[in-house]
Amino acid sequence: MSKRVFVTGLSGFTGRYLRDALVADGLEVHGIGQGAGEGVRHCDLNDTDSLTRIIDAVRPDYVVHLAAIAYVAHDDPLEFYRVNVLGTESLLKAIVAAGVSPTKVLLASSANVYGNAEQLPITEDVPPAPTNHYANSKLAMEMICRNWFAKLPMLIARPFNYTGYGQAENFLVPKIVKHFASGVSAIRLGNIDVSRDISDVLYLVEAYRRLLVGSAVSETVNICGGRAYSVAEILDAMRDISGRDIHVEVDPALVRGAEVIRLYGSPAKLRRLVGDIPAPDLRDILARMYDRYTGATH
Incomplete structure (x- = not known):
């Protein structure tokens, strides 16, 4: 029988791509989510009793926890803690209460925990310095997960920014790509003087797949490409890809307080754990997204 994976957030952007990768690897995928899907x-997440019954019925060999409030500018601070913190505690309780013994529990944290780190690229031993409710x-x-290390074989992933076709438009990259694809003449952005380590969602899910079936536990690992891209570089790449220009308007309402200016990480530990993962450069990622939104070919 094929191994079973239980994924929270299975119907979300990352969950859909992860499901495809796991199924292609011969795994049986189940999970919870807010949308539809096989x-x-x-x-x-906070209904521990119902969650326990679902996990007991699935009896997973692996668990991947993706479900979260992931949009940094989400307008309800309390939701970050209800879902991201208490929801995670509820999941871990449900796994134990269901009496299953998964080979691995992979939990998605975020590189946002590093804040405005002075050391670049950021390695896993850089002290966290979060600057917003999400982080x-x-x-x-x-911190809660570490309390469970003795009970469950867990691994914490800290993904840096990643993108791909189907990501919500309130995230920066798909917003920019969709504006170019739609043919509008202007775009409103927040702080354009920031740069981020941006990977492809397919790179991310391949890292998750390898970490899930690998031997590492009780570890924290960055998921990143090791290079920062500025908003200006993204805009320039899209001008080249689309063959057209767009006027950028800085909207003060979109400028975040305590903004992290430059964020990129070291993938050295990830490579030690799972080997090298081929990664497209930013222009290739943007071109594929643009092609999907427009139906164009290059």
């Missing part, structure tokens, strides 16, 4: 059940909630989630 193997997706609806369950509030604070993810760091609190990590």
Whole structure:
């Protein structure tokens, strides 16, 4: 029989790509999510009793926890903690209460926990310095997870920014690509003087797949490409890809307080754990997204 994977957030952007990668690897995928999809059940993360029953029915060999409030500018701070922190505690309780013994529990945290780190590229031993509720909630989630290391074989992933076709437009990269694809003449952005380590979602899910079946536990590992791209570089690449220009308007309402200016990490530990993962450069990522949105070919 094929191994079973239980994924929270299975119907989300990352969950859909991860499901495809795991199924292609011969794994049977189940999970919970807010949307529709094969193997997706609806369950509030904080409903521990219902979650326990679902996990007991699935009896997973692996668990991947993706479900979270992931948009940094989400307008309800309390939701970050209810979902990202208490929801994670509820999941871990449900796994134990269901009496399953997964080979690995992979939990998605965030590189946002590092804040404005002075050391670049950021390695896993850089002290966290979160600057917003999202990052604070993810760091609190990590602290809770460490309390469970003795009970469950767990691994904490800290993904840096990643993107791909189907990501919500309130995230920077798909917003920019969709504006160019739609033919509008202007785009409103927040702080354009920032740069981020941006990977392809396919790179991310391949890292998750390898970490899931690998031997590492009780570890924290960055998921990143090791290079920062500025907003200006993204815009220039899209001008080249689309063959057209767009006027950028800086909207003060979109400028975040305590903005992290430059964020990129070291993938050295990831490579030690899972080997080298081929990664497209930013222009290739943007071109594929643009082609999907427009139906164009290059």
